[in-house]
Amino acid sequence: MKYETVIGLEVHVELASKSKLFCSCTTEFGGEPNSHCCPVCTGMPGTLPVFNRKVLEFAVKAGLALGCDITRVFRFDRKNYFYPDLPKAYQISQLYAPVAVNGHTEIKTADGTVKTIRIHEMHMEEDAGKIIHSPDGKTAFLDYNRCGVPLVEIVTEPDFRNAEEVNAFLYRLRSVFKYLGISDCKMEEGSMRADVNLSVRPEGSEEFGTRTEMKNINSFRAIERAIAYESARQIKVVENGGTIIQETRRWDNASGRSYAMRSKEEAKDYRYFPEPDLPAFHISDDEIKRCKDLIPEFAEERAERLVREMSLPEEDAALITASRNLADLFEDTVKICGAPAEVRFWFTGGLLSFINETGRDPEDIALSPEKFAEFAGLVVSGELKREAGKKVFRALLESDGELDLRKFIKENGLETLDDGELIAETVRKVIAENPKPYEQYRNGETKVFGFFVGRVMKELKGRADPAAVNSTVRNILGNSLEKHL
Amino acid sequence: MRRQKALKYMKTDRNTVLRAAELSKLILTEDETEKMVTELGKLAEIIGNLDIGDISETGSEAAQPVSEAREDEVKPSAERDKILQNAPEHTEEYFCAPDTFDKGGDE
Numbered sequence: 001m002k003y004e005t006v007i008g009l010e011v012h013v014e015l016a017s018k019s020k021l022f023c024s025c026t027t028e029f030g031g032e033p034n035s036h037c038c039p040v041c042t043g044m045p046g047t048l049p050v051f052n053r054k055v056l057e058f059a060v061k062a063g064l065a066l067g068c069d070i071t072r073v074f075r076f077d078r079k080n081y082f083y084p085d086l087p088k089a090y091q092i093s094q095l096y097a098p099v100a101v102n103g104h105t106e107i108k109t110a111d112g113t114v115k116t117i118r119i120h121e122m123h124m125e126e127d128a129g130k131i132i133h134s135p136d137g138k139t140a141f142l143d144y145n146r147c148g149v150p151l152v153e154i155v156t157e158p159d160f161r162n163a164e165e166v167n168a169f170l171y172r173l174r175s176v177f178k179y180l181g182i183s184d185c186k187m188e189e190g191s192m193r194a195d196v197n198l199s200v201r202p203e204g205s206e207e208f209g210t211r212t213e214m215k216n217i218n219s220f221r222a223i224e225r226a227i228a229y230e231s232a233r234q235i236k237v238v239e240n241g242g243t244i245i246q247e248t249r250r251w252d253n254a255s256g257r258s259y260a261m262r263s264k265e266e267a268k269d270y271r272y273f274p275e276p277d278l279p280a281f282h283i284s285d286d287e288i289k290r291c292k293d294l295i296p297e298f299a300e301e302r303a304e305r306l307v308r309e310m311s312l313p314e315e316d317a318a319l320i321t322a323s324r325n326l327a328d329l330f331e332d333t334v335k336i337c338g339a340p341a342e343v344r345f346w347f348t349g350g351l352l353s354f355i356n357e358t359g360r361d362p363e364d365i366a367l368s369p370e371k372f373a374e375f376a377g378l379v380v381s382g383e384l385k386r387e388a389g390k391k392v393f394r395a396l397l398e399s400d401g402e403l404d405l406r407k408f409i410k411e412n413g414l415e416t417l418d419d420g421e422l423i424a425e426t427v428r429k430v431i432a433e434n435p436k437p438y439e440q441y442r443n444g445e446t447k448v449f450g451f452f453v454g455r456v457m458k459e460l461k462g463r464a465d466p467a468a469v470n471s472t473v474r475n476i477l478g479n480s481l482e483k484h485l
Numbered sequence: 486m487r488r489q490k491a492l493k494y495m496k497t498d499r500n501t502v503l504r505a506a507e508l509s510k511l512i513l514t515e516d517e518t519e520k521m522v523t524e525l526g527k528l529a530e531i532i533g534n535l536d537i538g539d540i541s542e543t544g545s546e547a548a549q550p551v552s553e554a555r556e557d558e559v560k561p562s563a564e565r566d567k568i569l570q571n572a573p574e575h576t577e578e579y580f581c582a583p584d585t586f587d588k589g590g591d592e
Binding site for chain 2: 017018019024025026032033034035037038039042044050051052053054055056082083084087132133134137139140141142143144159269271279311438
């Protein structure tokens with residue numbers, strides 16, 4: 001029998017507010033253990049939470065971007081569980097009136113299929129601390145720096161059928177949140193974490209099978225592996241006449257297996273109740289409108305527009321729009337200098353390879369569109385040849401966009417050369433210095449022609465017009481050949 | 486609504502008491518369990534009386550919503566050695582607690 005896998009996701013995303021959800025401690029990642037803590041986030045008696053306005057703005061933007069209805073009067077609820085990572089013994093979360101509900105977003109898989117994923121709800125909650133287990137297993141060392149860092153949890157409907165769709169959704173989510181500037185969504189640092197709810201059923205069946213939940217899978221690759229493993233495990237159980245137990249499982253990436261953590265019978269009873277320390281909050285129409293106005297055009301739509309308006313190849317458009325900062329830089333530069341092809345040339349070749357080589361965060365590239373346009377203008381006007389321009393552009397990027405272009409070009413003698421006599425002189429010099437290839441050429445091995453052109457260009461630091469060098473080399477070599485004959 | 490329903494239909498039998506004890510991390514003797522079934526049963530009855538009145542118009546939805554929120558500003562955290570003093574056990578850097586085998590948490 002053929003089986004179908006059915007998957008729903010719960011995704012936790014840390015929001016990039018400066019301070020925590022209910023106190024003014026910093027949300028910065030890392031730091032000395034317990035150095036970002038105060039009586040509120042360590043759950044001292046008598047303290048009271050005060051809601052961070054910025055978190056609401058971020059959550060509303062996220063909700064709107066995911067096509068959700070925003071809950072006009074929302075509340076917080078207490079989720080009680082007893083574990084050392086939670087000093088209050090409860091987490092302030094949302095159950096009864098989450099901030100955003102009933103959303104949807106579109107994903108596109110590699111073969112171009114577009115699919116709508118429904119969002120059940122998105123709620124705000126505080127993150128828990130970090131536990132370091134002592135080697136003898138007796139003591140838990142607790143670092144509460146992460147305690148109280150704001151999170152949103154996005155709960156989808158069971159609309160995914162394979163790992164590719166799941167990852168397409170997570171990439172989309174990451175891109176949208178980064179464009180909104182509300183999270184860095186770094187799976188490896190735990191600022192984006194996914195729990196996978198998975199069940200299997202015979203193909204064509206309408207009923208859902210019993211699902212398991214896999215927790216804390218922390219990379220896109222691990223998600224693929226965990227889904228493949230868990231589907232295969234469940235299908236095997238069903239085919240052998242067994243029943244799936246509803247349970248929480250922990251994915252162990254090292255062994256490539258998932259392990260049962262707790263079954264439904266032992267499932268935690270969270271005894272949710274409305275948080276008495278926080279009043280209900282009201283979101284006004286104005287606030288929602290203000291957030292709506294701040295929602296940018298997202299990566300995929302932007303890429304489609306660049307393909308349409310500037311006839312960029314799809315691949316280039318996707319690369320350029322992967323980061324909002326780079327996409328802004330590209331479009332603003334084109335607007336100033338009006339030469340999309342030239343800007344694209346330096347963007348995809350020069351800038352993106354610079355980012356790859358140096359491992360710089362695309363969001364931190366400080367080059368201004370004015371400076372980039374000035375550079376592109378020099379090349380378009382012919383003052384600078386592309387070959388010589390490579391050195392200039394690299395220096396420009398390394399200086400974080402601070403380089404004085406004309407000064408640098410002058411000091412390094414990189415300005416375009418249209419001195420025909422100098423080119424000819426250089427060609428003659430290169431021929432004289434390379435008797436062997438010259439000999440080969442004379443014997444009819446015309447493929448060494450390119451060697452001479454390359455040498456001359458190098459000698460002239462890429463400043464000369466390649467066409468001029470080409471014809472000069474051809475002339476001089478041809479003449480010498482005739483003389484020889 | 487969900488809460489009111491839960492109250493109405495909750496019976497304080499032996500299983501309820503044992504479940505509540507488990508959630509409260511308490512170990513009850515047989516005598517204590519019996520006593521709790523009686524006493525909590527009476528308490529639940531009193532609370533159940535709340536159902537007599539119509540309270541559908543009360544609760545936080547009906548209350549005037551207040552949007553008191555603070556600006557997103559970082560203020561200095563507590564000094565670490567002072568905050569650590571609030572726990573019965575700590576090192577120079579960490580709070581300490583007995584470890585558990587159920588590696589749950591991290592919800």
